Amino acid sequence: MNRRELLKGIGAAGFGSIFPLAKTLSAEEKAEVLQAPSTCFLTPQATEGPFYFDPNLIRQDITLDTTTNVIKTGLPLQLLITVINPDCAPIPNVLVDIWHCDKDGVYSGYPGQPGGINTVGQTFLRGTQMTDANGQCSFKTIYPGWYPGRVTHIHFKVRLTSTTYVTSQFAFPDSVNTAVYRTPLYAAKGQNALTNATDNIFRNPNPENLVLAITPNAATGGYDGAFTIGINVPTRVGEAETENPEEFxxxxxxxxxxxxxxxxxxHLPGARKVQLVVYDVFGREVAKLIEGEQSAGMHEVAFDASHLSSGFYLYTLRAGSFAVTKEMLLMN
Incomplete structure (x- = not known):
């Protein structure tokens, strides 16, 4: 089954989100993010940028390149990310991806970067964490460098499901950038001629709700940063599922x-030939759990995903003319 058919099946049957929201955003809809220490207000998302890919790297420390086992050097940066709704209520159990360049302005996973550098297959400075009950997750990384045409920034994506997410990026205070790029680890490249005001994305010396709150950390010699992402999605838990004996x-x-x-x-309202299949998000079959005749009533199937990598998966039930798809998240 291809991805288009799977997503069509989800839409037709009603999205079985892994997080039962009263409303969800489509990937194409305008998403909104928020950064405010004491009040809750929304600001438009910024562009994703050209360097995203989804390696399902569930990890807190993103300084290690998992291909080469090389740890990226730079001033330590401890990030605390908080995800909330417009009422300032924390949103637990959502995935937060971050990715950024190294101290020399190079991203992992891409060819043709400044100086002809090719990092295809590498994974440094990328990672994913799930928010806890307080809507928070943290990352251990380094202070980013810069590359021509952009001011210092970190990209992020908050994934509610594999097809519903918000994407943006946050900047750093200009004064901190200047101080960091004078230190020995960064000085060879010099200062960035751009500031937040002259950057083609932020276009403001202090872009509202898109600047990291940052303080020096004397213990590490680096910095601690905090950023709040506000999502315009309610967090009301849906009603319990019930079965009508006359319905699938x-x-x-x-x-x-x-x-x-x-x-x-x-639930099957009558005896049917049943197929229950698990797919990855690209529509590739990864497990066939049931194929054959089954009687009317409730049925349960255990699924062992120990052979699979972390990420979103889709499971589809077909019984006669009935077909429905839902989504689940493996975190190993």
Whole structure:
């Protein structure tokens, strides 16, 4: 099954989100983010940038390149990310991706960068964490460098599901950039001629709600940074699922997220030939759990994903003319 068909199946049946929201944003809709220490207000998202890819790197320390086992050097930066809704309520159990360049202005995973550098296959300075009950997650990284045409920044993506997310990037105070680029680790490249005001994305000396709150850390010799992402999505938990004996149904798998075991339940109003298949987000089949005749009533299937990598997966139930797809998240 291809990705288009899977996503169509989700839309037609009603999205079985891993996080039961009263409303979800589509990937194409305008997303909004927020950065405010004491009040909650929304600001438009910024562009994703050209250097995103999804390696499903579930890790807090993103300084290591998992291909070469080289740790990127730079001034230590401890990041605390908080995800909230417009009422300032924390949003737990969402994935936060961050990615940025190294001290020399180079991203992992891409060819044709300044100086002809090719980092295809490398994963440094990229990672994903899930927010806790307080809507928070943290990353250990380094202070980014800069590259021609852009001011210092870090990209982020908040993933509610594999197709519903918000994307933006945050800047650093100009004064901190200047101080950092005078230090021995960064001085060879010199100062960036651009500032937040002259950057083609931020275009403001202090872009509202898109500047990292940052303080020196005497213990590490680097910095601590805090950033709040406000998502215009309610967090009301949906009503419990019930089965009508005259209807088909496919339940959301518990637990979700899971590692590595979960249970998929569904209801058949009558005897049917049933197929239950798990796909990755590209539509590639990764497991066929059921194929054959089954009687009417509730059915449960255990799914062991210990052979799979972390990420979003889709499971599809087909029974006669009935077909529905839901989504689950493996965190190993």
């Amino acid at each position: 149904s496919l339940r959301q798998n518990p637990p979700n997220p899971f590692n590595p075991m979960t249970t998929i339940s569904y």
